[in-house]
Amino acid sequence: MAARKKPPANPRKLPEQDRSRATVEAIVDAAARVLVKHGYDAFTTNRVAEKAGVSVGSLYQYFPNKDALLSELMRRHVEEIERGVEGMAELARTAPLAEVIRVGIEQNAQAHFIDPALHRVLSEQVPRLGQLDWMTGFTARMDARVREMLEARRAEIVVQDIDLAVYIITRTVEAVVHNAVCERPKDLASGALAEEVTRMLVGFLTGKAVPVKKTLRAAAE
Amino acid sequence: MAARKKPPANPRKLPEQDRSRATVEAIVDAAARVLVKHGYDAFTTNRVAEKAGVSVGSLYQYFPNKDALLSELMRRHVEEIERGVEGMAELARTAPLAEVIRVGIEQNAQAHFIDPALHRVLSEQVPRLGQLDWMTGFTARMDARVREMLEARRAEIVVQDIDLAVYIITRTVEAVVHNAVCERPKDLASGALAEEVTRMLVGFLTGKAVPVKKTLRAAAE
């Protein structure tokens, strides 16, 4: 536990040969495996290196410190999630509001199922690495997308403060889905949760009553 | 960092004399101060003892381990929050739905201002102490209250699955308010956020359109 306070933060060597690129991959993979299997307490650089089949020294040749490795792992995870949401851009222009929102919610849910165990550990156990550089960019991009979508539909929308609406929507969806993954998997799988949250958000945005579907959708496939 | 894995978990001595009760208070107080002022990284038993003006030995006479101290600190914090919500019981019976919800939101916001710094550290930095015994009871009680409130108003409510509705409401309010404390203090203070979230939730529950207030409330005092 030596240098947790004084981060050397040297921009370490970048892998140039294939061999070293493979090493970096092995390290990141092992990091994820260790986190998932044994939790953050067991996430030591020595252990990760061992599981990766390399020596600690190699690890520190590509990551200046433990947090850098953690940061890289999170960055990759978030990147995966963002890729999953990319396809929504065109749908957002063509489909009706309710559909866009429902798909948004379902996409968010999907994102939580890419690697649920890792996602859970990252968000519950890992100490907040005080505003990661790339993290702010991520949320900003997400917010911007929702904002554009809303602005393109100003006609249907009664909400006054669009910024505030974006804020409420994004936090609500993220929080409800995120918690539901562990606490209400059934309602998430059946679509009941997405159904209700969609109704809530559409009503909120349009200021109109949205009829309750009397026939709840059966659990798909 | 010796016994992090093998928790002795001995039910340590309970304070019997006034002197020792004062010691325990001093320790818990110091724990909060250290957390707030220097973050979780600086939260060491030695440091807490020092700040409390007692020896580490004394600390370990009343807390079997570090996590127990942390747990007690969180328990007290949550207890304070719960006390703040107690007064809502009667209001819930007399006032109109929208009013109850708005006050609920505002109470939740108030709770975050009891000790915002501590609240922030606890929720952002402190590692999840894997399902604290008392924690489940707390959320269960809160959920039960909201549930009762809804059931007493079944007539106004179109929602089919009340359990699911309770879930969505509680998570939404908690998440939106919690995040807004740091990210949108203005909207929280002005009441704009509570206004909008209330409109959203009432629309969700009643299935009716709720008119947007054209005149946004000015920031109170």
Add this chain to the structure above:
DNA sequence: TTGTAAAGTGAGCTATTGCTCATGTTATAC
């Protein structure tokens, strides 16, 4: 007074962990 239990002390043991560095191995350039 005096015996006993509660309360308090703090030096230091034990274990862990992040990280270094002297050394060895493999690939590329000429």
Add this chain to the structure above:
DNA sequence: GTATAACATGAGCAATAGCTCACTTTACAA
């Protein structure tokens, strides 16, 4: 073949933090 740089190794250092325990002090009861 040889020089050079990239890559890899792993024993072990330095720091630290959780916790113990032998011992002292204080409170209270008889």
